[in-house]
Amino acid sequence: MSASAAEEIAGLLAAWLPSNDDPARPLMTLSTGTSSGYPDARTVLLSEYDERGFFFHTDSRSRKVTDVTGDPRAALTLLWPGRQLVVQGDVSRADDAEELWAYRHRSRYLQLLAWLNTPEFAALPLEERLVRWAEFDAAHPEGALDPPPTWSGFLVRPVRLTFWEGRPDTASRRTEFRRTTDGWQTALLPG
Ligand SMILES: Cc1cc2nc3c(=O)[nH]c(=O)nc-3n(C[C@H](O)[C@H](O)[C@H](O)COP(=O)(O)O)c2cc1C
Numbered sequence: 001m002s003a004s005a006a007e008e009i010a011g012l013l014a015a016w017l018p019s020n021d022d023p024a025r026p027l028m029t030l031s032t033g034t035s036s037g038y039p040d041a042r043t044v045l046l047s048e049y050d051e052r053g054f055f056f057h058t059d060s061r062s063r064k065v066t067d068v069t070g071d072p073r074a075a076l077t078l079l080w081p082g083r084q085l086v087v088q089g090d091v092s093r094a095d096d097a098e099e100l101w102a103y104r105h106r107s108r109y110l111q112l113l114a115w116l117n118t119p120e121f122a123a124l125p126l127e128e129r130l131v132r133w134a135e136f137d138a139a140h141p142e143g144a145l146d147p148p149p150t151w152s153g154f155l156v157r158p159v160r161l162t163f164w165e166g167r168p169d170t171a172s173r174r175t176e177f178r179r180t181t182d183g184w185q186t187a188l189l190p191g
Pocket of ligand 1: 044
């Protein structure tokens, strides 16, 4: 029972998500708890996923990192026409090799952004931001950039996955998998 649920999850993820090498990365809403009690949410890229879970990458100084450091639980929401995947999971830091792999697979723009996405840069007028971006770009030829020290990756290891499917000719429905000590428990729920 639990082995087939695991296979079903793997099959659904393979059908719904692009391969990790596909440069078109899916967007996810990453929801976190905060010290104020108000939840926070923002869009991030799904960098990759595997049997451990879902990886996102960000700046270690960001609010989301403060959030998951204080409370290492999060939710991810991925949306497509007619489909939604919601994941609840436990958050942990990715290892160095994974972080480097993800940086190397980022577009040139996003590699530069990881270096220049600072409060000081954001405070500059547009003219200066354009000049400084171009200067940094020119000073670091394609392929020469390593990740900045602030580059950080996180794994969201699912405890619950909810696959929502809608269709115009009958009611929408969710297939939900909950991690238990014995494996995955499956439920079919109204949409
Ligand atoms: C389409 C889109 C994709 C984004 N992808 C990422 C991402 O992969 N990582 C990231 O740190 N921020 C990403 N952002 C920016 C975040 O949404 C957010 O503004 C930023 O990370 C600061 O969030 P925080 O203050 O809640 O930590 C993306 C924004 C958009 C609109």
